Each structure stands twice: as structure tokens, then as C-alpha cells.
Amino acid sequence: MAHGVSKTPSPADIERERRLAEALRANLRKRKAQARDSKAETPPKD
Numbered sequence: 001m002a003h004g005v006s007k008t009p010s011p012a013d014i015e016r017e018r019r020l021a022e023a024l025r026a027n028l029r030k031r032k033a034q035a036r037d038s039k040a041e042t043p044p045k046d
Contacts, residue, residue, distance in 0.1 A: 009017070
């Protein structure tokens with residue numbers, strides 16, 4: 001049984017999702033910056 005799918009998400013769920021999205025965006029920015037900085041030294045291994 002899926003829990004709380006048809007119900008509206010609680011404020012706590014909304015907050016958790018928002019924090020998660022922010023963390024992902026910040027992480028992506030950091031990785032892009034690091035990739036830019038280290039591109040001259042080492043080829044990207046993805």
C-alpha cells in the first residue's frame with residue numbers, strides 16, 4: 001500500500017522535498033564548479 005499518495009502532502013513532507021531539491025541544486029553547482037576548476041588538470045571520468 002502506498003502511503004499518503006492521494007492525500008495532500010503535509011507541511012513536513014513539503015519542507016523535506018524543498019530541502020532535498022535545494023541540496024541537489026547546491027550539489028550540482030559545486031560539482032560543476034569543481035569540474036570547471038579541475039578540467040585543465042585531469043580529463044573528466046564520468
